[in-house]
Amino acid sequence: MSIAPSTAEPAVDSIPERPRTLAEKVWDAHVVAKGENGEPDLVYIDLHLVHEVTSPQAFDGLRQAGRPVRRPDLTIATEDHNTPTLAIDRPIADLTSRTQIETLRRNAEEFGIRLHSLGDVEQGIVHVVGPQLGLTMPGITVVCGDSHTSTHGAFGAMAFGIGTSEVEHVMATQTLPLKPFKTMAITVEGELRPGVTAKDIILAVIAKIGTGGGQGYVLEYRGSAIRSLSMEGRMTICNMSIEAGARAGMVAPDETTYRYLEGRPHAPQGADWDAAVEYWQTLGTDEGAVFDAEVFLDADELEPFVTWGTNPGQGVSLSDVVPGPDAYADPNDRAAAERALEYMDLEAGTPMKDIRVDAVFMGSCTNSRIEDLRAFASIIRGRKKADHVRVMVVPGSARVRIEAEAEGIDKIVEEFGAEWRFAGCSMCLGMNPDQLAPGERCASTSNRNFEGRQGKGGRTHLVSPLVAAATAIRGTLSSPWDLENAGEETR
Amino acid sequence: MDKITTIQGIAVPFRRSNVDTDQIIPAQFLKRVTKTGFDDALFYSWRQDPDFILNQPVYQGAKVLITGPDFGTGSSREHAVWALRDFGFQAVISPRFADIFRGNSGKQGLLTGTVEEPVVERLWAELEAQPGREATVDLVAKTVTVGDLQVPFDIDDYTRWRLLEGLDDIGLTLRDEARITEFETTRESWRPRTLPVR
């Protein structure tokens, strides 16, 4: 089938077919008007995801200007950042949270937007909801007023976060003026050892290229290690592209993608499905296409990875020690490391595995899908958590919660001594009551370990669900490797 | 957004430099869910002082703010522009603006004109000699006039054109609406739709 971008002007004749990357193909297919003289292109948006924090002023702007939402049928809203994960049938105590949520409800009603409210089976973290409904698919453009929109790139979509004025812009026009991004290939070859996961890959990538390494780029993850990942794993990786400074991350669609999508409520059906798959198969980066930058990583050598500092780039293998500031040549990095060590209350040279935690958070749009919960449950099954550790398990959506309960994961979690909560962003950013106390240390499956992110004075170590589980058992940062040769509790 | 050609109104000689967006509107007001109604939040801390210039009756209803260099530095919050606009300001004249603030202003219909520092001094002197005087900011001629004093100001051509035409970002894009509609007719039926609910 034809996939020619429908720019209003006829294409300049006889430009030879140039090999293109995945990102370029998706971009080209969405250009409504090509920018001239360095002006941005006007890019069409296929899917607009909305939540309560970044939408109120956008709706208010529309109201003031007397503008409608152009395409309510390409827009969907959910409540996630502020929602409580306990007693969800009671009024929300915090006034700001309640106002934001009530405002979203009123706005959705007024502008005719589909909203999944607290208590609804499709409610949950916006980046879990889109894929689970089958709305996120290859070859589309997705935006949301949230930086982790990059998650949806796992399907071969071009997906990125936008600011509140851009939210208003998309609502009013279903387009955005954008300058093309540069492209970076991140090739991960080899086979992951058991116990090593997508989360470890992306933490290692960020440690390698730095939190600014991806700035201005769309990252395309490729190579055998990426191909062998499930959709959940690919979402974990694309999710954290933003932590490398990139606007978006992408993985070319393949059989894994189609299998995940087929039969989901909003996935194409019948002839549409066939036409879609035929097109999706053309999306992969062409042989000979040129990336603006390339990075390689060996999957065979990877170990479980964990952060020690206060940005996602400050990470090491779990078998390693806390690095000293001297490990950094760049004076800014050195100063940052010094500050981070002080905030994290860590001493250089301490084995990572000796670090004792107070809490474990299993959740967030990075790692709260059903497969993540299964992975976590597989380690804790039949065991008890360490006494001094508080463990919170927060499914990414109400549907994930229901699926998990059907598999008995809630029981495993409760018997382990952990808390089984309702869906939402929760302790990923602590906008609701789920927060760390000052000084508390947490192993968290989320994506940001910034100072105070999980609660004022809280200390965060980013980990995979498997490391989170093993850490909850031993009470110190641990991987499943530490459990196998050891007894249940001790070494 | 309304088209702007001239702004005429009371001008405030605002003898401050390096006014950052935290001073223009403190973070506590960012929790609100509207884009308007920030007039009470403008310069919130400073306005706690009864002697603060904007608390003086003679400056009520002012439309023009004439301020020192580096206005609007710091956090990129668009609320700073909303607060100035909601208070009634339609133009800010300064020797230098922070880039993001100036960008946000242009998009929201707040005119930001630059003049040399000595010129600001002359405008201040003129205004302070007779508090509550009006200034005329002429966007077509690019001049500020207070009494007999008339000085030119700078503004980039693109922003000036947008203000003269009254175009916000959305208005600009909607000039291409026919092409958007045209594009939509070619959108394949497999692409996602959130409605009807399945």
Ligand code: SF4
């Ligand atoms: S889970 Fe965390 S990172 Fe993801 S959308 Fe919610 S707050 Fe943002």
